[in-house]
Amino acid sequence: MTGATAAADAAFIRCTRLTKVFRRGDTEIVPLRDLDLEIPRGAFVSLMGPSGSGKTTLLNLLAGLDGATRGELWIDGQELSRLSRDQLARWRAKSVGIIFQSYNLVPVLTAYENVELPLLLHDLSRRERHERTMAALETVSLVDRASHFPRQLSGGQEQRVAIARAIVADPPLLLADEPTGDLDRVSADLVLDLLGRLHRERGRTIVMVTHDPLAAARAPLKLHLDKGALESTRVDSVSMEGARTAAGEVAP
Amino acid sequence: MILLRTAALSLRMLARSRVRAALAVAGIAVAVFILCAERAVHSGIVEATAANERDTRLIVYRANRFCPFTSRLPERYADEVASIEGVKSAVPMQIVVSNCRASLDVVVFRGVRAADAARGIAARVRFVEGSLDAFLARGDGALVGSALAARRGLKPGDRLSAAGITVTVAGIVDADGPQDRNACFVQLPFLQAAAGGVQGGEVTQLEVEVADPAKLREVATLIDARFATDLAPTTTRPEKAFVARAAADLVAIAEFAGFLGVGALLAIFALVANAIVLSLEHRTRELAVLQSVGFPGKALAFGIVVESSALAFVGAVVGAGAASLVLGLGRFSLGAEGVLVEFRPSGVTAAASVALALAVGIAAGLIPAIAASRKAIVEGLRAA
Structure with a gap:
């Protein structure tokens, strides 16, 4: 193992001078500038900041949906910039579950079929896929809605289906982009409870972008981004200890 | 395995988009119907006029x-x-x-x-x-x-x-x-x-x-x-040469119909490409979501080509079937100056039309498929 790899393994997520630059005509936009960040395995992190601060850009880089312009991004010992497009796709299928603000369910597929999607990429039999899909739906308490299409579900139910889809392949990392942004308070609390449970009981590492202070309050580790740089870090030590304990007890 | 599962998923999603699929299939079916009818006219002309070495019949006509x-x-x-x-x-x-x-x-x-x-x-x-x-x-x-x-x-x-x-x-x-x-x-x-x-x-x-x-x-x-x-005085010709001369107008019509056949093929290409491109524009975010879940771009491209092939195949089968039915039941023949050219359905023609439509369908889906699979995921997720 190289020194860099060993360093990267010390943290589950490690960003070193991570920079993303977009060009719009002659204008250069830098949503992330030389970001250094370490997130331990099993942490539940909220990522806050004003619009345009680089939160979603960082989340996209963490998800392997976009590539950094400069710098290094290590996740679970893997440097993402070294992966090809196809390797990144395989990595996403195995390592990350993404929850979007607008749910992003496939409208012509049922809740069951939406949740099953990531499992189609794994070498599992139909029966194994069924068992795992039903277990994921059970986790989000939507077994009775398995045959419903997204248009037949409420916003909160759609987001829970999206969470089931994110966790069904058992990835160690969950990324949530404003998961409660389109939900009423009751539904938002349900979703946040669910994320909290996944963190506490299953030791998932969760990074959640949010504008909602109540949602951010659920996360033990709070990061604040502004103008592409980390402005502040606040750790709820009790909760973080709980997170580390959970991470230690439950295999990722 | 992933390719096959993606193909099955694409077909399932296509089947659930009934209006879109039905409209595309109907358009392709009409084009293939025209193609089969044109081929029937063409083969009828060939059958009536193409000489072969076994022909033994002469027609003696007044000069x-x-x-x-x-x-x-x-x-x-x-x-x-x-x-x-x-x-x-x-x-x-x-x-x-x-x-x-x-x-x-x-x-x-x-x-x-x-x-x-x-x-x-x-x-x-x-x-x-x-x-x-x-x-x-x-x-x-x-x-x-x-x-x-x-x-x-x-x-x-x-x-x-x-x-x-x-x-x-x-x-x-x-x-x-x-x-x-x-x-x-x-x-x-x-x-x-x-x-x-x-x-x-x-x-x-x-x-x-x-x-x-x-x-x-x-x-x-x-x-x-x-x-x-x-x-x-007389003019004597082999029967098929006689028919070809008498049916010269029909031959000219058949040659013109050949353009319709080419047009039908272009129509199939345009219809499939249009259906796929419109569908992909509408499903940009959906494809990006599938990629975010971990579907490789190549698998999605394969799924899109399977979708375009399925549209072309089903449309072609419907069109060729309808053409066989209409031509078979109608037993049409076009006559001029007492000679007749039949438009008969042919299994070979129908199968060839389906194969041709399928090839055109694959070709029509290929470029949109590659383009869609290469599109940046983040851009796709931002799409409305």
Whole structure:
């Protein structure tokens, strides 16, 4: 193992001078500038900041949906910039579950079929896929809605289906982009409870972008981004200890 | 494994988008219907006009006449032609048509002497119903070709009226050639009496069988030389060359129809490409979501091509099936100047049309598929 790899393994997520630059005509936009960040395995992190601060850009880089312009991004010992497009796709299928603000369910597929999607990429039999899909739906308490299409579900139910889809392949990392942004308070609390449970009981590492202070309050580790740089870090030590304990007890 | 599962997923998603799929399939089906119809016209023309080395039949016509109403030959010519070396038989035949111009439902009466019925009719047809004896037993008896019988819904005992002539169906006959399949054979004296403007002792043409196919042209030359200085000089051609000349207008129409065939193929390409491109524009975010879940771009591209192929295949099967049904039930034949070109459905044509449409469907889906699979995921997720 190289020194860099060993360093990267010390943290589950490690960003070193991570920079993303977009060009719009002659204008250069830098949503992330030389970001250094370490997130331990099993942490539940909220990522806050004003619009345009680089939160979603960082989340996209963490998800392997976009590539950094400069710098290094290590996740679970893997440097993402070294992966090809196809390797990144395989990595996403195995390592990350993404929850979007607008749910992003496939409208012509049922809740069951939406949740099953990531499992189609794994070498599992139909029966194994069924068992795992039903277990994921059970986790989000939507077994009775398995045959419903997204248009037949409420916003909160759609987001829970999206969470089931994110966790069904058992990835160690969950990324949530404003998961409660389109939900009423009751539904938002349900979703946040669910994320909290996944963190506490299953030791998932969760990074959640949010504008909602109540949602951010659920996360033990709070990061604040502004103008592409980390402005502040606040750790709820009790909760973080709980997170580390959970991470230690439950295999990722 | 991922490719197969992605293909199955694409087909499931396509099946759930019923309106989009149905509209695309309907458009492709219409295009393939046109393609099959064009191919049927083309193969009908080829069947009626393309000579082959086994052809043994010559048509003797009045020189410089091009229509059965104006070609007049003395009936006695048949005996003189029969005596020419290389001629196996010569049958004088009166032709009367219900419509001399191009038409989809022409009835061609072929008047044959009773003495020639065995070699002039029975030798070249197969009896489906009725018999030669039944035909000869009554003066107005007719042997109706299978295509004409199917088109008009005729059976033995029925009466058929056309061109002011009414006959009683004595039998239904099938044949290898389209002229005989669409003919209505009657006895020559009856036709000469029933048809206006036809005089006894005159016929429209002689149908000559030669003994050796290799000497078809040579015998034709001998026949024309025999009557070159007679009252009614002749022009003799192999039957298929005769049909090709008489049906020159139809051949021109068929050539034009060839453009329709090319147009149909382009339409299939445009329809599939349009359906796929519109669908992908509408599903940009959906594809990005699938990629975010971990579906590789190549698998999604494969799924899109499977989708375009499925649209083309189903549309082609529907279109080819409908064309086979319509052409099979309709038994259409296009007539001009007494010769007929059949539009018959063919399994080979239908299969080739489906294969062609499938190939076009794959090609039409390929570029949008590659483009969609290469699109940046983040951009796709931002799409409305």
